[in-house]
Structure formats: C-alpha cells, structure tokens
Amino acid sequence: MAPPTLPGPDENQDDAQWRTAGERIQTLLEASSSGGAIARERAEKLVREVTDLYGAMLQRMMDVALAEDPGLADRFAADDLVASLLLVHGLHPYDVERRVAAALDNVRPYLGSHGGDVTLLGVADGVVRLQFQGSCKSCPSSSITLELAVEDAVRAAAPEISDIEVVPAESDSGAGVIAPESLLTRVHANGHHWTAWQPAPELAELGDGEVGGFRVPGVMVVACRVGDDVLAYRDRCPSCTGTLAGALLSGAVLRCQNCGAGFDVARAGAGVGGDGHLEPIPVLVRDGVPSMAVPQEVA
Incomplete structure (x- = not known):
C-alpha cells in the first residue's frame, strides 16, 4: 500500500524544501496583491522573467552536458528535484510515455498490496490510457488506488497530459472507458470523499512489526510497518466497531484486542475468516515526506 521504502525524518529535507518553493512563490505573489493590481502584475512579470532566464540557462547546460555524456540523461531523470x-521548462530528456511508464513502476508496490497491477496502453493526444489487472479492479480500495496513487504519480511525471482513461480488461463484463471523475463513484456513494494529502513524517519512525496510532485532521489512524511497507487504516474495527488501540501485529495480520478479529494489512485490510474489511488510508511519499490522504464524512 506504500512505496517500497520510506525515508527517515531528516532524509531529503533539503529536497522537500525546494520542491515546495512553488507554493512559497505563490504565497508571495498573493501577498503582492495587497499593493493593488499593478503591484501584482509587476510581481508576476518579475517571476516570469527570472523563470525564463533560468530556463534558457538550463537549456544551454543540458545541451553541453548531454553532448559530452549522453548517459547523464538517466542521472538527471532519476533526480526528482532536477527532473x-x-x-517546468520543457527540457526533460524523456518523452511523456517513458515518464508515465516510470511513474507507474513507482506505484506498482502500492497496487501489489491490493493484489493488482497496471498496464500502460499508450499515450496519445495528451490522454494516458491504462488497464488494471488483478483483484484491485473490484476491491473497495481500487478506486482509492486509481484516484490518489496512480493519478497523482502520473500527473506529477507528466503534467502536460490532459486526461487519464482506464480501459476495462477484455474479461470484464463492463464496457467503455471509465472517466477519471467516476473512479471514486462507489466510495462517494458510501458517504466518503478524500481530502488533500496530509503530511505524516512520524510514519517513517515505525519499526518493522510496530503499530502506532496517529491523529490527522478529523480522523484517528492506525498504521503499521510490515517489512519495508507502511500501511495505514482508519481506527475502527469493522467487527466490533470499536477502536483498534492496542491491536497487535503478527506477520501481516492485525488483531483487534477488543474482539479478537484479524485483518490482513498487506491485502488492503481484508478480514481473516469473515471479520469484515478495514478502511484503508492511502500512504505515499510526497515531496520527500510520508503523507496520508484522509477520508472525511460527506454531510
């Protein structure tokens, strides 16, 4: 349910600082509005001039570097900040299809935790076409995976795309293309929607086999580490409807201390022996920080 590894609390701190520079620039631009429309326009023009200047410099550096050593393209593409x-400047050495394929490789461990996989069918006219295989097509967590993990990764790798289409496998009974806005239809119908990603750096401190409780805006979450994977679920036992506080982890089975019900955390929280199904909370590393997408009740 999470990428293969999560960094320590101090790892990638500098990278995270620069990845969020865009938000700080936007905040400064909004603050310039207090000086009136002319001040805002001048501030935006200044940002564009500086951006264009550095873009021209980057292009010349890329031309020189790749002419000397074409293998540097791989190193540039592997560095998230540089990439x-x-x-931003349209200088990435890889085309959009290669970038999308690499992004999907990064989220495959997340899909694998739901027993599924994804195939890139192609990219044409700004539309990415995907096909999912395995149990993730039908389990309640699949919509979460599609909407939050796959789309987040694909759009980060290829911000120029206009749409993502999910094509049913030939063996599926359904027909047609699933529009991105309908991916969470079943989850929305159950009375939930998903908020923005919430940073949870404490997740990186969990040791193998450890279980911890975390409070994020409006929701209590139980998280645990199984090997390299950190998995999180809403703090509610579907069997006894009580809290999972004090739950113990044995292998990949999380067992409620109140009623003894067990849940396979490595398989989207599926109940062991018909004990219901935990509600998963997506976990991804964003801007170098472990983060969770938290569900809230829809009024």
Whole structure:
C-alpha cells in the first residue's frame, strides 16, 4: 500500500524544501496583491522573467552536458528535484510515455498490496490510457488506488497530459472507458470523499512489526510497518466497531484486542475468516515526506 521504502525524518529535507518553493512563490505573489493590481502584475512579470532566464540557462547546460555524456540523461531523470525543474521548462530528456511508464513502476508496490497491477496502453493526444489487472479492479480500495496513487504519480511525471482513461480488461463484463471523475463513484456513494494529502513524517519512525496510532485532521489512524511497507487504516474495527488501540501485529495480520478479529494489512485490510474489511488510508511519499490522504464524512 506504500512505496517500497520510506525515508527517515531528516532524509531529503533539503529536497522537500525546494520542491515546495512553488507554493512559497505563490504565497508571495498573493501577498503582492495587497499593493493593488499593478503591484501584482509587476510581481508576476518579475517571476516570469527570472523563470525564463533560468530556463534558457538550463537549456544551454543540458545541451553541453548531454553532448559530452549522453548517459547523464538517466542521472538527471532519476533526480526528482532536477527532473521536476526540467519539466517546468520543457527540457526533460524523456518523452511523456517513458515518464508515465516510470511513474507507474513507482506505484506498482502500492497496487501489489491490493493484489493488482497496471498496464500502460499508450499515450496519445495528451490522454494516458491504462488497464488494471488483478483483484484491485473490484476491491473497495481500487478506486482509492486509481484516484490518489496512480493519478497523482502520473500527473506529477507528466503534467502536460490532459486526461487519464482506464480501459476495462477484455474479461470484464463492463464496457467503455471509465472517466477519471467516476473512479471514486462507489466510495462517494458510501458517504466518503478524500481530502488533500496530509503530511505524516512520524510514519517513517515505525519499526518493522510496530503499530502506532496517529491523529490527522478529523480522523484517528492506525498504521503499521510490515517489512519495508507502511500501511495505514482508519481506527475502527469493522467487527466490533470499536477502536483498534492496542491491536497487535503478527506477520501481516492485525488483531483487534477488543474482539479478537484479524485483518490482513498487506491485502488492503481484508478480514481473516469473515471479520469484515478495514478502511484503508492511502500512504505515499510526497515531496520527500510520508503523507496520508484522509477520508472525511460527506454531510
């Protein structure tokens, strides 16, 4: 349910600082509005001039570097911060299809935790076409995976795309293309929607086999680490409807201390012996920080 590894609390701190520079620039631009429309326009023009200047410099550096050593393209693309800046200036050494394929490789461990996989069918006219295989097509967590993990990764790798289409496998009974806005239809119908990603750096401190409780805006969450994977679920036992506080982890089975019900955390919280199904909370590393997408009740 999470990427293969999560960094320590101090790892990638500098990268995270620069990845959020865009938000700080936007905040400063909004603050300039207090000086009136003319002040805001001048501030935006200044940002564009500086961006264009550094873009021209980056292009010349890329031309020189790749002419000397074409293998540097792989190193540039592997560095998230460098790659993101190259994307901003349209200088990324890889085409959109290769970038999307690499992004899907990064989220495959998350899909695998739900027993599924994804195939890139192609990219044409700004539309990415995907096909999912395995149990993730039908389990309640699949919509979460599609909407939050796959789309987040694909759009980060290829911000120029206009749409993502999910094509049913040939063996599926359904027909047609699933529009991105309908991916969470079943989850929404159950009375939930998903908020923005919430940073949870404490997740990186969990040791193998450890279980911890975390409070994020409006929701209590139980998280645990199984090997390299950190998995999180809403703090509610579907069997006894009580809290999972004090739950113990044996292998990949989380057992409620109140009623003894067990849940396979490595398989989207599926109940062991018909004990119901935990409600998963997506966990991804964003901007170098472990983060959770938290559900809230829809009024």
